[in-house]
Amino acid sequence: MSLEIAPFLKQAHPVIPVLAVEHVEDAVPLAEALQAGGIEVVEVTLRTEQALAVIKAMKQVKGMVVGAGTVVRASQFRDLEDVKADFVVSPGATPQLLETGRVSRMPFLPAVATVSEVLKGMEVGYDCFKFFPASVLGGPAALKALRGPLPDITFCPTGGISLANCGDYLSLPNVACVGGSWIVPGDALKTRDWSRIEQLAREASSLRG
Ligand SMILES: O=C[C@H](O)COP(=O)(O)O
Numbered sequence: 001m002s003l004e005i006a007p008f009l010k011q012a013h014p015v016i017p018v019l020a021v022e023h024v025e026d027a028v029p030l031a032e033a034l035q036a037g038g039i040e041v042v043e044v045t046l047r048t049e050q051a052l053a054v055i056k057a058m059k060q061v062k063g064m065v066v067g068a069g070t071v072v073r074a075s076q077f078r079d080l081e082d083v084k085a086d087f088v089v090s091p092g093a094t095p096q097l098l099e100t101g102r103v104s105r106m107p108f109l110p111a112v113a114t115v116s117e118v119l120k121g122m123e124v125g126y127d128c129f130k131f132f133p134a135s136v137l138g139g140p141a142a143l144k145a146l147r148g149p150l151p152d153i154t155f156c157p158t159g160g161i162s163l164a165n166c167g168d169y170l171s172l173p174n175v176a177c178v179g180g181s182w183i184v185p186g187d188a189l190k191t192r193d194w195s196r197i198e199q200l201a202r203e204a205s206s207l208r209g
């Protein structure tokens, strides 16, 4: 159960906004703007003080699937269970995170940057990984190369992805979804420009394959 991440990530749209939300009062209008633009899965990074409260608030918006990102310690899983996060994402994969994710009720997406890291995750039972930071690691060409030795593994590339290059990733058979911050730019969130965020979400939605 805890390893079945792909159905959650694909539930509404293969483009997942990666969010850093400072103010809990922005959670609901932000989720509603994304939903109006056609996106119903988000990754709320634990990079802000309010992140847990933001997850809890966004989960009140009917239809939203709300995951947590930037999970770097196994102990953070407990807080995420309390706020009923729908899934958990890490920018890396330590043995402790892999094991905690394996037994958690929340689907877990660990991140890899090398073949050896994929193999270590496979040993624990994982077959879906974040590929981070994707553009620095070689982008779509690197993912194409990984498919040779690892044909049954799927990836969620994140890092350096934009509307312009998103399609290059999503067209690959071993890419389940992509993550990115471009859909919710920091300045749009700061000025509460919900219509711009809705428009950016709509553009990303149009990429549905
Ligand atoms: O740490 C970065 C996030 O994972 C998203 O990356 P991005 O800002 O390049 O889209």
Ligand SMILES: CC(=O)C(=O)O
Pocket (backbone or CB within 6 Å): 018, 045, 069, 070, 071, 089, 090, 091, 132, 158, 179
């Ligand atoms: C890199 C990323 O998406 C994370 O911080 O979880």
